[in-house]
Amino acid sequence: MNDMRDPNLVIGSWLEEGPTHLPDSTRRAITTSARTVNQKRGLGLPWSRPASAPLRPALLVAALVVALAGVYLFGRFGSNESVGPPIATASPVPIASTPVSASPAPLVGRIGFTRYDSEFGPFGDNFGTFTMNADGTDERRLELPFASDGIVWSPDGSRILLPNAHREGQPFRPAVANADGSDYRVLEVEGNFRDMWCGAWSPDGGRLLCTVADKVDYAVDGIYSVAADGSDLQRLTSDTFVGVEGAASECGGADVPGDFSPDGTRFVFLREVCGPPPDPVDTQTATIHVGTIGQEATDEITIPGFVHPHLGAPHWSPDGEWILFGGISGLIYKVRPDGTDRQTIPISPASLDAYLYSPDWSPDGARIVFAMGSADGSDDNELYSVAADGSDLQRITHRQGTEDFSSWGPPAP
Amino acid sequence: MTVRLVERARDGDEDAFTELVDLHGDRCYAIAYRILRDTERAQDAVQQAFLLCWRELPKLRDPERFGVWLHRLLVNACYEEYRRYQRWSGRIRALPAEGPAGPDSTVSVADRDLLDRAFGQLTPEHRAVFVLHHHVGMPLATIADVVDVPLGTVKSRLFHATRSLRAAIGADRDIDVPEVRPA
Numbered sequence: 001m002n003d004m005r006d007p008n009l010v011i012g013s014w015l016e017e018g019p020t021h022l023p024d025s026t027r028r029a030i031t032t033s034a035r036t037v038n039q040k041r042g043l044g045l046p047w048s049r050p051a052s053a054p055l056r057p058a059l060l061v062a063a064l065v066v067a068l069a070g071v072y073l074f075g076r077f078g079s080n081e082s083v084g085p086p087i088a089t090a091s092p093v094p095i096a097s098t099p100v101s102a103s104p105a106p107l108v109g110r111i112g113f114t115r116y117d118s119e120f121g122p123f124g125d126n127f128g129t130f131t132m133n134a135d136g137t138d139e140r141r142l143e144l145p146f147a148s149d150g151i152v153w154s155p156d157g158s159r160i161l162l163p164n165a166h167r168e169g170q171p172f173r174p175a176v177a178n179a180d181g182s183d184y185r186v187l188e189v190e191g192n193f194r195d196m197w198c199g200a201w202s203p204d205g206g207r208l209l210c211t212v213a214d215k216v217d218y219a220v221d222g223i224y225s226v227a228a229d230g231s232d233l234q235r236l237t238s239d240t241f242v243g244v245e246g247a248a249s250e251c252g253g254a255d256v257p258g259d260f261s262p263d264g265t266r267f268v269f270l271r272e273v274c275g276p277p278p279d280p281v282d283t284q285t286a287t288i289h290v291g292t293i294g295q296e297a298t299d300e301i302t303i304p305g306f307v308h309p310h311l312g313a314p315h316w317s318p319d320g321e322w323i324l325f326g327g328i329s330g331l332i333y334k335v336r337p338d339g340t341d342r343q344t345i346p347i348s349p350a351s352l353d354a355y356l357y358s359p360d361w362s363p364d365g366a367r368i369v370f371a372m373g374s375a376d377g378s379d380d381n382e383l384y385s386v387a388a389d390g391s392d393l394q395r396i397t398h399r400q401g402t403e404d405f406s407s408w409g410p411p412a413p
Numbered sequence: 414m415t416v417r418l419v420e421r422a423r424d425g426d427e428d429a430f431t432e433l434v435d436l437h438g439d440r441c442y443a444i445a446y447r448i449l450r451d452t453e454r455a456q457d458a459v460q461q462a463f464l465l466c467w468r469e470l471p472k473l474r475d476p477e478r479f480g481v482w483l484h485r486l487l488v489n490a491c492y493e494e495y496r497r498y499q500r501w502s503g504r505i506r507a508l509p510a511e512g513p514a515g516p517d518s519t520v521s522v523a524d525r526d527l528l529d530r531a532f533g534q535l536t537p538e539h540r541a542v543f544v545l546h547h548h549v550g551m552p553l554a555t556i557a558d559v560v561d562v563p564l565g566t567v568k569s570r571l572f573h574a575t576r577s578l579r580a581a582i583g584a585d586r587d588i589d590v591p592e593v594r595p596a
Contacts (some may be wrong), residue, residue: 011578012529014520015548018453022442025455030438032429033460034467039425303453329457329494344457346464391465 150405301339531581
């Protein structure tokens with residue numbers, strides 16, 4: 001070691017190392033995204049409040065009174081006592097006053113989700129699968145023969161896909177049913193594999209996007225599509241990252257179905273990559289890929305490690321322009337199908353402790369539904385919706401338990 | 414010039430906002446990278462800061478304060494990005510830094526490793542003060558305004574950060590630097 005060197009010079013030189021030019025892609029993402037974000041006007045913050053303005057405390061008190069009255073009235077008249085556990089009394093994430101919105105669009109359609117007895121993620125008892133109006137009212141528990149993790153609405157809202165029917169001792173298979181849970185059918189897809197679960201309908205409602213996973217013959221693993229009646233299985237990808245085993249358990253690395261493009265010619269999926277032994281599950285990462293029906297090659301559109309391997313499943317926007325996903329950072333992102341223009345959805349207010357995941361678009365693409373919980377998992381997670389520009393955050397579930405796997409469908413025909 | 418741009422952007426002029434991004438983007442990115450030591454996270458922090466900037470600009474009463482205000486948004490975005498990263502992405506692979514300011518021959522590989530490790534032990538609050546002072550050249554009083562803490566706290570953080578880095582490369586061997594865990 002050279003003791004003659006000037007430590008301040010060394011530190012100063014070290015500090016100057018690194019990039020100095022903001023990448024053009026980020027620059028474009030900022031200006032493009034800004035065009036979709038409404039500026040807040042009318043309410044002042046300390047940076048703009050006149051020194052003598054006494055109105056702010058009064059406004060805050062008034063807002064608090066209105067909010068408390070709303071909570072009271074909802075608790076008294078808005079709840080449905082026939083379903084689920086009692087209403088949770090505390091929000092898991094601090095929510096400031098509702099952002100000003102000039103003319104919020106009416107929330108249309110219904111949202112489906114599964115509720116768990118767990119503080120974080122779908123690891124507790126399955127409380128059931130539910131649907132509700134997009135504003136959180138009219139929650140109904142679906143009476144299903146087998147539990148499932150979430151639902152996916154058919155394009156016309158008349159049918160639902162239950163991704164994986166939990167039949168004790170039997171391999172996973174998808175199921176379909178009417179929107180109210182009636183006419184429930186497990187799809188007995190024939191094939192030389194063990195498990196299959198599905199995550200999306202084709203735009204015409206005729207096919208499903210699925211994953212095949214076999215605990216013995218990994219060579220069959222990958223993304224497949226299958227007709228909505230269980231026939232005509234077609235392979236779309238070959239998962240090249242399975243088969244790594246660790247001391248604690250097998251790695252769940254797999255190709256996980258995301259969504260079809262709106263024109264049905266392409267599909268997006270999550271490729272989970274096992275980490276190194278001895279804990280390949282804990283060190284698992286994921287990337288998002290886009291494929292074209294009928295072509296073997298797929299395009300990796302995110303860098304390794306950026307997407308959450310379990311909670312980041314991608315969804316294609318209704319206009320085909322964006323792919324929405326959950327990042328491992330606990331933020332929600334959108335990116336162009338070719339991998340450019342990745343942008344954070346600037347959801348506000350989201351506290352430092354909040355963790356956002358499992359996003360999905362509303363049928364018209366104007367809003368996003370997602371799950372949010374505290375980073376340390378100390379509170380129940382709840383579902384929220386937000387305008388696509390990140391404004392107008394609204395909490396839409398209030399009951400005890402963790403809600404997850406939300407899917408936003410159109411109004412039933 | 415910046416004041417006029419800020420006023421126009423505050424009034425909803427998107428072109429003016431684009432010019433502000435062009436004017437301040439590089440500097441913000443350089444700061445964010447040096448606080449976070451990760452190109453992807455730095456890009457996200459800059460993006461978050463500018464989007465908040467655009468959204469909240471109508472509330473900025475004094476355009477002359479734009480620079481301090483933007484730096485505050487940026488530093489807060491870096492704090493947020495850092496804490497999310499710490500909690501949820503221990504396995505994320507940091508990509509190598511790019512750009513014209515590549516490795517400096519003044520810094521040996523061993524020193525660079527030692528400094529990286531020592532800097533990694535600092536809280537984002539210590540990092541921000543160090544970067545704003547030594548990279549940006551910002552006066553301590555201005556830093557206090559940006560990070561919204563008393564001047565004495567800024568001095569304390571700067572002293573601790575500097576001492577930790579000097580100790581890392583053996584410049585202050587006899588100084589026992591208490592270990593600082595990230596928040």
